[in-house]
Each structure stands twice: as structure tokens, then as C-alpha cells.
Amino acid sequence: MAILVVGGAGYIGSHVARALRRSGYEVVLYDNLSTGFRRLAQGFELVVGDIADQARPRPVLARADAVMHFAAHAYVGESVTNPRKYFHNNVAASLTLLDSALDAGIRRFVFSSSCAVYGVPKNIPITEQTQRQPVNPYGVSKLFFENALEAYARAYGLRSVCLRYFNAAGADESGEIGELHDPETHLIPLALAASAANGPELQIHGCDYPTSDGTCIRDYIHVNDLADAHVRALHHLEADKESGAESLAINLGTGRGHSVLEVIEAVESVTGRRVRRKLGPRRPGDPPALVADPAKAQSVLGWTARRNLTDMVSSAWAWMQKGSQYPRIGPQSAAKLPAALRARL
Ligand code: UDP
Numbered sequence: 001m002a003i004l005v006v007g008g009a010g011y012i013g014s015h016v017a018r019a020l021r022r023s024g025y026e027v028v029l030y031d032n033l034s035t036g037f038r039r040l041a042q043g044f045e046l047v048v049g050d051i052a053d054q055a056r057p058r059p060v061l062a063r064a065d066a067v068m069h070f071a072a073h074a075y076v077g078e079s080v081t082n083p084r085k086y087f088h089n090n091v092a093a094s095l096t097l098l099d100s101a102l103d104a105g106i107r108r109f110v111f112s113s114s115c116a117v118y119g120v121p122k123n124i125p126i127t128e129q130t131q132r133q134p135v136n137p138y139g140v141s142k143l144f145f146e147n148a149l150e151a152y153a154r155a156y157g158l159r160s161v162c163l164r165y166f167n168a169a170g171a172d173e174s175g176e177i178g179e180l181h182d183p184e185t186h187l188i189p190l191a192l193a194a195s196a197a198n199g200p201e202l203q204i205h206g207c208d209y210p211t212s213d214g215t216c217i218r219d220y221i222h223v224n225d226l227a228d229a230h231v232r233a234l235h236h237l238e239a240d241k242e243s244g245a246e247s248l249a250i251n252l253g254t255g256r257g258h259s260v261l262e263v264i265e266a267v268e269s270v271t272g273r274r275v276r277r278k279l280g281p282r283r284p285g286d287p288p289a290l291v292a293d294p295a296k297a298q299s300v301l302g303w304t305a306r307r308n309l310t311d312m313v314s315s316a317w318a319w320m321q322k323g324s325q326y327p328r329i330g331p332q333s334a335a336k337l338p339a340a341l342r343a344r345l
Pocket of ligand 1: 076286
């Protein structure tokens with residue numbers, strides 16, 4: 001059975017591709033390499049192409065039994081300043097891919113969704129029933145595609161699973177692949193970089209949130225736990241195919257939240273070095289706390305996260321050291337800090 005992993009040269013897609021192959025699937029990657037990396041696709045058949053192109057994926061779709069779609073822009077801040085980029089790729093081009101898959105006779109589709117569809121939820125932990133009210137164009141684009149999958153299930157008999165990731169982190173334990181973003185904006189790689197002797201300082205985005213220590217709380221989930229959930233989602237779509245059309249949505253998180261300061265402590269304990277940091281203002285669009293209720297993933301897919309924060313940080317650290325893979329840091333906010341924040345440095 002062949003699976004087309006669209007966006008397979010990216011961070012999460014490349015880990016899922018390996019998990020699929022380990023489970024015995026034939027895997028073909030499709031990626032335009034705009035944010036993906038050839039080195040993450042090494043050892044796989046890679047077709048370089050864009051999802052907006054109808055002709056290019058046709059031959060590989062003809063060979064595929066299912067599609068997994070990871071090819072998205074995923075910087076929340078950028079989606080606010082450049083929404084057309086997000087709607088163009090994550091909505092319009094993604095619909096082109098979906099239609100191409102449907103026209104090729106594919107009826108099984110796994111979609112990378114995000115906890116960003118929930119916006120700023122009133123209650124934690126977040127269940128799949130929590131109202132979806134995204135607060136930025138990135139979240140809106142994910143919600144749109146989820147809605148499209150629901151409509152396509154009803155109208156065309158498509159069977160799909162939307163996997164709503166919380167905060168993906170960590171690296172494959174083989175050390176062969178890991179997190180690569182350019183620029184890097186995510187907390188764990190930046191905190192690891194800030195623990196290097198001459199590493200750039202980490203900026204903590206806000207310490208006045210209504211949380212236990214004032215910093216944001218997130219549910220970090222190991223990328224290989226995510227990968228395992230994708231394989232299970234595919235098994236689910238295969239196993240219940242007699243039951244017809246279906247559009248499932250499932251949270252993927254550990255159910256445990258960690259504050260930014262707790263992540264920094266974990267990084268310091270793994271590296272044995274101090275994370276150089278400074279307090280900065282809040283990052284626009286950041287909700288105070290996002291923690292999954294992962295019960296549905298357990299009941300429907302038989303999945304639970306097996307790795308903890310230390311596993312994520314140590315695998316990310318191993319990957320970073322192995323490849324001297326220090327992230328390229330994006331432009332940091334140069335905003336002046338209020339005196340009260342400076343005093344806490
Ligand atoms: N964060 C931070 N400094 C950074 C990057 C991230 O304080 O340089 C915080 C961010 O505000 C959020 C958490 O770390 O509360 C996780 O952010 P990340 O960008 O890793 O993932 P996101 O939650 O945006 O998907």
C-alpha cells in the first residue's frame with residue numbers, strides 16, 4: 001500500500017514518512033522544498049512539485065492509496081502580516097490537492113491540523129468539542145480545510161482524519177532527522193541555541209500571563225509520538241472502511257502543560273548549561289495556555305504520548321549537536337521593555 005506524504009521534506013512530514021516505512025508502507029514524498037529540506041527526505045522517493053499544480057502530482061496520486069497532507073505555512077505571526085500567503089497555500093492550493101486526490105480515486109486523507117483552530121479557549125484542557133474560534137489567519141486556514149473535509153465526506157464519501165497538533169517538538173531518536181525551520185521561531189530549539197557559549201539570547205515572550213509563573217503554557221508533544229498517531233489514523237481509515245464516509249478530528253497532545261520557564265529549566269538540565277535569556281513583551285496572538293485533552297486519541301486510535309518533555313529536549317539537543325544544526329534566528333522584537341519586566345531579569 002502506497003502513501004503520498006505531501007510536505008514530506010518538512011519537520012513533521014519527514015518523521016511521519018519514516019514511521020510509515022517502519023510500519024511496512026510504501027512511501028512517496030511530494031514537496032516543493034519552499035520550507036522543506038532535501039536532507040530530511042534522504043532515502044525516500046521525492047517528487048518536487050507544488051500542491052497548486054494539478055498536473056505534477058497526478059502520476060504519484062495514481063499510485064497512492066492514501067494522502068497525508070503536511071504542506072502548509074505555519075508561522076502564526078507571519079499569517080497576521082501576510083494572510084494572502086496563508087490563504088493561498090493552506091486553503092486554495094490545499095483544495096487543489098484535495099480535488100486532485102479525489103479525482104485520482106483516493107478516499108483516505110490525513111490532514112495536519114492544529115490546536116490553533118481553537119483560538120483562545122475558555123476552558124483547559126481542550127476537547128475536540130471545544131468551540132473552534134481561531135484568532136489568526138493560520139488557524140482560520142486550518143479550520144477552513146477541516147470544514148472542507150467534513151463537506152467532502154458527506155458529498156463524496158471521503159474518509160479523513162484531522163489531527164490537531166499541540167506543540168510538536170523533539171527529533172527522531174536515530175539522530176538522522178530533526179527540527180529544521182528557517183527562520184527558527186520555536187521555543188525548544190531557540191532555548192537550546194541560547195545555552196551555547198556564544199548563542200543568541202532567548203527572548204521570553206511575556207511573563208505577565210495569568211499562569212502559575214506568568215509565562216505561557218503549552219502542551220509539547222514529541223514528533224515521533226505524533227508520527228505514531230498518523231500511522232494509527234491510517235489504520236483506522238483502513239479498518240473501518242465498510243462504515244463509509246467519515247471525517248474525524250482528534251487532538252494530539254500529552255494532556256500536560258509546561259510553562260516557558262519550565263521548558264528553559266528542562267533545557268538547562270539536559271545541556272548542563274544556562275540558557276541566556278531576557279524578558280520581552282508578549283508575542284501578538286499567543287493564548288496564555290493550550291493543553292489538550294487527549295482522551296479521544298486514546299479511545300479511537302489507541303494512542304497515548306509515550307515521551308515526556310525531557311525526551312523531547314534531549315532528542316532535539318542530540319540532533320542539534322550532531323549536525324551542528326544551530327537554528328537561524330528570525331528578527332526578534334526590539335521593543336523596549338517596561339521597567340517592571342527589566343527588574344525581573
Ligand atoms: N516563546 C518564547 N520565546 C521564543 C519562542 C517562543 O517565549 O523565542 C514562547 C511562545 O510565546 C509560546 C511558547 O514559547 O508561549 C511556544 O512557542 P512556539 O513558537 O515554540 O510554538 P507555538 O505555541 O507558537 O506554536
